[in-house]
Amino acid sequence: xxxxxxxxxxxLRALLREEHxxxxxxxxxxxxxxxxxxxxxxxxxxxxxxxxPGNEDRTVFCTDGRYRTQSAEQVPDLRREIAxxxxxxxxxxxxxxxxxxxxxxxxxxxxDGHAALAAAAADAELLRAxxxxxxxxxxxxxxxxxxxxxxxxxxxxxxxxLLSSGGVRAGRSEMDVARELESLMRDHGADGPSFETIIAAxxxxxxxxxRPTTAVLAxxxxxxxxxxxxxxxxxxxMTRTVVLGEPATWQREVYELVSAAQAAGRAxxxxxxxxxxxxxxxxxxxxxxxxxxxxxxxLGHGVGLExxxxxxxxxxxxxxxxxxxxxxxxxxxxxxxxxxxRIEDTLVVTDSTPELLTLTTKELLVx
Ligand code: ZN
Ligand code: ZN
Numbered sequence: 001x002x003x004x005x006x007x008x009x010x011x012l013r014a015l016l017r018e019e020h021x022x023x024x025x026x027x028x029x030x031x032x033x034x035x036x037x038x039x040x041x042x043x044x045x046x047x048x049x050x051x052x053p054g055n056e057d058r059t060v061f062c063t064d065g066r067y068r069t070q071s072a073e074q075v076p077d078l079r080r081e082i083a084x085x086x087x088x089x090x091x092x093x094x095x096x097x098x099x100x101x102x103x104x105x106x107x108x109x110x111x112d113g114h115a116a117l118a119a120a121a122a123d124a125e126l127l128r129a130x131x132x133x134x135x136x137x138x139x140x141x142x143x144x145x146x147x148x149x150x151x152x153x154x155x156x157x158x159x160x161x162l163l164s165s166g167g168v169r170a171g172r173s174e175m176d177v178a179r180e181l182e183s184l185m186r187d188h189g190a191d192g193p194s195f196e197t198i199i200a201a202x203x204x205x206x207x208x209x210x211r212p213t214t215a216v217l218a219x220x221x222x223x224x225x226x227x228x229x230x231x232x233x234x235x236x237x238m239t240r241t242v243v244l245g246e247p248a249t250w251q252r253e254v255y256e257l258v259s260a261a262q263a264a265g266r267a268x269x270x271x272x273x274x275x276x277x278x279x280x281x282x283x284x285x286x287x288x289x290x291x292x293x294x295x296x297x298x299l300g301h302g303v304g305l306e307x308x309x310x311x312x313x314x315x316x317x318x319x320x321x322x323x324x325x326x327x328x329x330x331x332x333x334x335x336x337x338x339x340x341x342r343i344e345d346t347l348v349v350t351d352s353t354p355e356l357l358t359l360t361t362k363e364l365l366v367x
Contacts, residue, residue, distance in 0.1 A: 003077060004143050005036050006053045008136060015132045016049040021103035023048045023058070023094050024129055025117070027087045028108045030305045031133035032061075033233065036075045040067040044086035045078075046094050058097050062086040087113070091120040103129030131310075138302060138310050139324035144234060145348055145355075148303070148326055150189065151236035152346055152357035154229035158184035159240065159360055168367050170219050170244055174199040174212035181227055190229035194236060195307045198226035205241065206340035208297055208332060219245045222339040223367075228307065228346075235307045237328050238358040239344035242365040254291075254333050255364045258341045261285040262362065265299050265329040269347060269354045275317035282331045283315065291333045294340075300328040303346055325349040326357075 012035065016024055026032055026045040033039055035047070040063055048058035062081040063071045071080055083089035087104075094102050104117055106128035118126055140148065158181055162168060167180050178197040185193060200210035202221040210224075217223060226239040241258075243251055265282030279299040286295045298314025303326050311319050313327060321327070330344030343362055347354040 002053050004141055005034075006056075006077065007141070009035050009047055009056070009059065010053050011136050012047055012133060013049050013051065015135065016047065016103065016129075019103060019127070019129055019132070020101060021049060021127055021129055022099035022101045023097065024103040024132065025087050025090050025094065025105070026133060027105050027113070028133065031105070031137070034133060034137055034305060036061055036078065038063070038067075038071055038074045039233070040070055042067070042086060043071075044090050046090040048094075048097060048099065060090055060093055062090050085116065088116050088120040091117050095120075095122055095124045099124060101125050101127055103127045103132070105133075106130045134310055137304055139322055140304060140326050140348065141324075144304065145324075145326070147232040147234035148236065148346065148348070149357055151194065151229045151231040151234050152238070152359070154185050154188040154190040154231060155227060155236045155238050156358060156360050157188040158190075158229070159225070159227075159238075161188075163242075163365065163367060168217070168223055168225075168242060168244070170217050172217050173214045174201055174204070174217070175214060177217070177223075177225075178212040178227075181225065185227070185229040188229075190231055192230050194228035194230040198224065198239075200224040202339060203337050206334040206336050206338060208334060208340070208342070217244060220248065222251060222341060224340060224342055226342065226344065233305055235303050235305075236358065237303050237307060237344060237346050238360065239330055239342045240360055240362070240365070241341045241343065242367050244367060247364065247366060251339070252364065254335065254341050257286060257289050257291065258331055258333050258343050259362055259364075261331040262329055262343045262345070265331060266345065266347065266354065266356075269321065269327070269329060269349055271321055271323040271349055271351045273321050275311055275313045275319050275321055276315060278313050278321065278329075279315050279317065282329070286331060286333060294333045294335060295331060296334075297332070300330050300344075302327050321349045323350050
């Protein structure tokens, strides 16, 4: 039976042949995790273009002595080497393999790292091969979507419990609410929060990436909560904005506007659509309402092994969405000194309606 990791390495080989690389030295740790399952802090992976599933003699994994046992468990299906300078060691092996055109991840290798690789490569040619694994990571396989679903479920369940137990109430500090929400995500199966939880009350809700403070929630506040759970290395990302007590007219108006823009963004989210067009579908409503200057970030971003990864969905994005991409849709309107609203979901792009992973209601919740 082929493992998902073996299937991913085979997909990478097709890209290597397109790029005329005999082999690629992978040094980005999340890319190595994606291709092998290894979760340690030092490793490199050599993927040879002419290997195939079941015949991966020239595809070699390398880590240092601390991870001898862990790598034997996590990477049982590849030849394993132990060395301190993993990438250089693999370049040395590749040159003997022989690989004449050797790709490296030029978007992550430092200048000093490149000098060390070049020394190990001797007279073989080092080719810049940026972003190849990231291109594959953009499209999630079934196992990845299952982990994203589990991460989103944990976040949904945690927020439901926080709200039903009265955890969001006047008199509590932003920090207290953030800590409780993170603890509830763990109770609901998360390995931890997927990034530092944002709880932003009152005027603070107008700051897009506010860090929780000792500021106390008060009646009449918008409370913006942007948070996510981490499950098996995969991140969820969701924002909901609630109001403490009866909302004022301006709060209802801003909320309804952001909610309509978010729905328009989700409706535009289909395979084959330009990312910039999805951003525009949501943004146009906000611009038409006179709030264009109050929505200063992109509409969304990819999520997966990283909280922010490809594809970006913004006004300047150049790509097209593909089925299987996991992305957020998160418009916001921020009125300085008064308050702001952001509504964010994590979704998986399909050929028709996207699969919504964050299921908490988007009705304006009065708590
Ligand atoms: Zn978020
Ligand atoms: Zn986000």
